[in-house]
Amino acid sequence: MAGLCEGSNERSGSLKASKFVAGVILRERIPAFERMLWRACRGNVFLRQAEIESPLEDPSNGDNVFKSVFIIFFQGDQLKTRVKKICEGFRATLYPCPEAPADRREMAMGVMTRLEDLNTVLGQTQDHRHRVLVAAAKNIKNWFVKVRKIKAIYHTLNLFNLDVTQKCLIAECWVPVLDLETIQLALRRGTERSGSSVPPILNRMESFEDPPTYNRTNKFTYGFQVLIDAYGVATYREVNPGKCFTALFNYDEFTPVDFLTNVILSPYTIITFPFLFAVMFGDLGHGLIMAVFGAWMVLREKPLAAKKSDSEIWNIFFGGRYIILLMGLFSMYTGFIYNDVFSKSLNIFGSYWSVNYNGSTIHENKFLQLNPSTVDYYQNPYPIGLDPIWQVADNKIIFMNAYKMKISIILGVFHMLFGVCLSMWNFTYFQKRMSIYCEFIPQIIFMCFLFLYMVILMFIKWSVYGPATGDHKTGPYCAPSILITFINMVLFKESTPLVGCDKNIYSGQEGFQKLLVVVAVLCVPWMLLAKPIIIMRNQRKMHVPLTSNHHNHAVSSENGDAEAALAQAQVPPPLPPHKEEEAEHDIGEIFIHQGIHTIEYVLGSVSHTASYLRLWALSLAHAQLSEVLWNMVLKNGLMFEGWVGGIALWILFSVWAALTVAILVLMEGLSAFLHTLRLHWVEFQSKFYQGTGYNFQPFSFEAILDSAAQGPEE
Numbered sequence: 001m002a003g004l005c006e007g008s009n010e011r012s013g014s015l016k017a018s019k020f021v022a023g024v025i026l027r028e029r030i031p032a033f034e035r036m037l038w039r040a041c042r043g044n045v046f047l048r049q050a051e052i053e054s055p056l057e058d059p060s061n062g063d064n065v066f067k068s069v070f071i072i073f074f075q076g077d078q079l080k081t082r083v084k085k086i087c088e089g090f091r092a093t094l095y096p097c098p099e100a101p102a103d104r105r106e107m108a109m110g111v112m113t114r115l116e117d118l119n120t121v122l123g124q125t126q127d128h129r130h131r132v133l134v135a136a137a138k139n140i141k142n143w144f145v146k147v148r149k150i151k152a153i154y155h156t157l158n159l160f161n162l163d164v165t166q167k168c169l170i171a172e173c174w175v176p177v178l179d180l181e182t183i184q185l186a187l188r189r190g191t192e193r194s195g196s197s198v199p200p201i202l203n204r205m206e207s208f209e210d211p212p213t214y215n216r217t218n219k220f221t222y223g224f225q226v227l228i229d230a231y232g233v234a235t236y237r238e239v240n241p242g243k244c245f246t247a248l249f250n251y252d253e254f255t256p257v258d259f260l261t262n263v264i265l266s267p268y269t270i271i272t273f274p275f276l277f278a279v280m281f282g283d284l285g286h287g288l289i290m291a292v293f294g295a296w297m298v299l300r301e302k303p304l305a306a307k308k309s310d311s312e313i314w315n316i317f318f319g320g321r322y323i324i325l326l327m328g329l330f331s332m333y334t335g336f337i338y339n340d341v342f343s344k345s346l347n348i349f350g351s352y353w354s355v356n357y358n359g360s361t362i363h364e365n366k367f368l369q370l371n372p373s374t375v376d377y378y379q380n381p382y383p384i385g386l387d388p389i390w391q392v393a394d395n396k397i398i399f400m401n402a403y404k405m406k407i408s409i410i411l412g413v414f415h416m417l418f419g420v421c422l423s424m425w426n427f428t429y430f431q432k433r434m435s436i437y438c439e440f441i442p443q444i445i446f447m448c449f450l451f452l453y454m455v456i457l458m459f460i461k462w463s464v465y466g467p468a469t470g471d472h473k474t475g476p477y478c479a480p481s482i483l484i485t486f487i488n489m490v491l492f493k494e495s496t497p498l499v500g501c502d503k504n505i506y507s508g509q510e511g512f513q514k515l516l517v518v519v520a521v522l523c524v525p526w527m528l529l530a531k532p533i534i535i536m537r538n539q540r541k542m543h544v545p546l547t548s549n550h551h552n553h554a555v556s557s558e559n560g561d562a563e564a565a566l567a568q569a570q571v572p573p574p575l576p577p578h579k580e581e582e583a584e585h586d587i588g589e590i591f592i593h594q595g596i597h598t599i600e601y602v603l604g605s606v607s608h609t610a611s612y613l614r615l616w617a618l619s620l621a622h623a624q625l626s627e628v629l630w631n632m633v634l635k636n637g638l639m640f641e642g643w644v645g646g647i648a649l650w651i652l653f654s655v656w657a658a659l660t661v662a663i664l665v666l667m668e669g670l671s672a673f674l675h676t677l678r679l680h681w682v683e684f685q686s687k688f689y690q691g692t693g694y695n696f697q698p699f700s701f702e703a704i705l706d707s708a709a710q711g712p713e714e
Contacts, residue, residue: 291328
């Protein structure tokens with residue numbers, strides 16, 4: 001034991017004369033650092049380390065790291081060199097440490113003083129930075145707006161061409177014709193304010209490029225135009241269902257050519273869409289809920305718009321607030337026509353049917369029917385809408401089924417006919433006379449001779465056949481089926497009359513119907529072959545002068561002189577509105593394109609007419625679903641009496657109201673909206689609307705700031 005003490009003393013005595021280094025190192029590197037020192041120095045060093053409890057901030061990346069302080073004792077310069085190299089390899093930070101205790105205390109006091117000074121400076125800096133940021137926060141939005149405006153201006157100026165000789169900028173751009181005077185005034189005002197000596201020059205140029213389409217909208221028509229643009233942006237100067245009603249708010253925009261088109265089209269932008277929706281969503285109560293919601297968004301428009309919600313669903317509802325309002329109002333109108341309010345009826349004018357049976361007969365016999373040809377019916381049409389007695393009739397579905405199906409066919413045929421008629425306005429404006437004779441005329445004949453004739457038969461049937469005519473042949477028993485009549489007409493099949501009934505509705509019906517079908521069938525090869533044959537003949541005529549010897553002679557005609565003068569003046573000739581292109585094309589491609597167009601129209605006329613039956617199907621489904629919800633939920637709450645009935649009615653009414661809003665208003669409303677959108681895009685707009693243009697995007701600070709506000713901050 002004494003030997004060990006002496007050795008320990010000798011070792012301790014030797015360390016007093018040794019040298020040392022001190023520093024800090026990452027805590028996780030201590031074990032490896034200690035092993036490396038032991039092996040490299042062969043155990044001739046003495047290491048002591050202690051953990052630093054508080055984390056330190058790494059200045060390179062700002063992360064908090066944990067370190068340990070160490071001190072290494074050694075002897076000799078050789079070990080000193082090895083120790084420093086090892087410390088450098090492990091990225092340890094060495095600090096000078098005096099050997100004398102007094103110097104170390106003095107150094108520690110100096111470090112503490114500097115730390116206190118640094119903390120004071122950091123605190124003052126933090127306070128100053130906070131004050132500067134608070135002051136800057138008041139103007140940060142204005143600065144962002146100014147910077148974005150300046151960047152947008154410089155970005156636009158970079159698109160200009162620099163004329164070095166004249167020291168000015170030259171640019172070509174699209175501008176609305178109605179805004180030319182406003183643009184000239186703005187350029188003149190900008191020149192005066194900037195003090196420039198070069199006056200601005202604005203020239204109107206002719207271009208071979210297709211101009212962009214600019215539709216002036218306001219907050220009322222914007223939603224409808226978005227629906228049209230979702231299908232496709234209108235070609236320049238093309239009949240646009242979304243622009244027409246907008247023009248009514250900008251009378252200066254009208255031209256004599258467009259006035260009639262815009263006035264006729266205006267109902268088809270604002271009226272047709274909510275009306276077709278209402279045909280499928282015809283319920284006075286559900287329409288009232290939708291109208292109230294739309295009116296709330298319209299009346300609270302400014303505060304709701306100022307909130308800038310990030311919810312995509314809410315933004316869609318708010319953007320279409322006027323559409324929702326009109327759909328609700330029209331649904332109230334059709335619901336009043338259907339006399340349907342939450343699957344119940346309104347007895348405003350009383351019923352025009354009378355029951356001539358006593359009470360016992362009515363209760364005992366469930367198969368009694370009211371005869372409209374007798375005193376059971378007053379033989380006068382109901383003032384408006386449907387008689388409320390139909391709401392409780394057992395044959396309600398049979399009556400409403402026939403009524404709504406015929407109404408949907410009538411609306412669909414007239415809707416498609418109007419779309420075909422609108423194609424003539426495009427052909428006339430773009431000077432496509434060939435398309436008028438080879439496409440529009442056979443299309444309108446095909447549609448009128450088949451489907452419009454079917455609609456006319458419906459009106460003839462309603463006016464000829466009835467229970468009060470007094471003639472058996474014009475009674476309800478002999479009333480023919482329009483669908484069967486139309487099928488027999490197309491198949492050239494004779495109708496089979498019932499016993500005691502006439503074969504035809506009017507004299508000469510079969511011969512006239514055969515004539516209509518034959519002419520309609522002849523319109524198919526007319527649409528298919530006429531236009532390609534005419535184009536082929538025109539191309540052959542164009543090749544004749546090129547193959548003759550007269551193409552080397554000088555042009556002496558008036559047109560030739562005009563073209564030569566224009567060529568010498570280096571001025572491009574004025575462009576027509578849009579003449580039909582007569583460039584050479586492959587004849588096979590022309591026939592294929594025309595064949596596809598013809599097949600699409602012929603088959604589409606049948607499928608599109610059937611597609612309008614969705615008006616009938618969704619209307620019946622909505623009415624039946626509303627009736628089922630009433631009978632299965634709310635009706636049960638009316639069966640209890642007393643205070644129990646009040647509680648049950650309150651609970652069941654809450655359930656009924658929640659299901660009504662969730663299913664019948666939201667889900668059924670969305671379904672009817674999508675079906676209405678389909679009818680406008682496919683069945684209506686496909687008859688005249690190409691939608692192959694592109695939008696005019698003017699330089700607008702408002703649009704730039706809105707897009708920047710929606711994106712991430714730079």
